[in-house]
Amino acid sequence: MLLLAMDTATPAVTVALHDGETVVAQSSQVDARRHGELLLPAVDRVLHEAGLKLDAVTGLVVGVGPGPYTGLRVGLVTAAAFASALGVPVHGLCTLDGLAYAAGTGTEGLEGPFAVATDARRKEVYWARYADARTRVTEPSVDRPADIAGQLAGLPVVGAGARLYPDAFPDAREPEHQSAAALAALAAERLAAGDEDGFLEPLPMYLRRPDAQVPKNYKVVTPQ
Structure with a gap:
């Protein structure tokens, strides 16, 4: 292999x-x-x-x-x-599963439960909860940190999302990336x-629409 x-x-x-x-x-x-x-x-x-x-x-x-x-x-x-x-x-x-696995099997040695949060931009994070390094217990989601702080209260949070929003995730853990x-x-x-x-199908998991979209009510300039 x-x-x-x-x-x-x-x-x-x-x-x-x-x-x-x-x-x-x-x-x-x-x-x-x-x-x-x-x-x-x-x-x-x-x-x-x-x-x-x-x-x-x-x-x-x-x-x-x-x-x-x-x-x-x-x-x-x-x-x-x-x-x-x-x-x-x-x-x-x-991707969040990779961070969780690294947190549980690496130097951090998190045994769980914990959460993983990465930067989703727009002042949001991609996140999920884990029972341990190998077991995700929620589907990946995208939310504002303040909106999920209560759900994750008391849990260590792995990833860059925790570093970016310490008020919502005070117990930030490695790895960051x-x-x-x-x-x-x-x-x-x-x-x-x-x-x-x-394993998952090798297809992109976006969780939200792309920024670029076809404009509505645009002016037609081609001959009818």
Whole structure:
């Protein structure tokens, strides 16, 4: 098994290789405006570090969001293109699940319950609650921090959303940013257990309409 994982649903452009037992190589850069520019060089970097070629990959793992429209699609389209070229499957995972897994299995060692919140812009966060690092107990949602502060009162909150809104989420925990290494490790664990139901379709999870929309009542300038 050699999984190539990537996620561009947050400001972190993150890529990792996982051989089914451990992370072989990883790369993460935080830049909310350069997903398309940074992703492919990151893939090249992790492959070079591992001393492998792209055709060694046996499966793709991709974060499906929730996330903003443009950045999120970069990772999903890239994963789909690689999978088509290599003839290997794509396994979709919720981006928030990757952060939760990292929080529970990393140095933070959160045992749960806790929540994950990422920046959704417009003074909102994408969030979900977790019983532990592997078990999400609510569907991902997008809300204003003040509107959900009561629901999450007393819970540690992982992610950049907690850092941005300390009044609503006073117990902010690491990690702040998504890691493809954690996403790959979670996918490898589920694949080893035969848990195919633990994956999502590799389609974007937006949770709200894009900013750009067709204007209403626009003037027709073509001949009738």
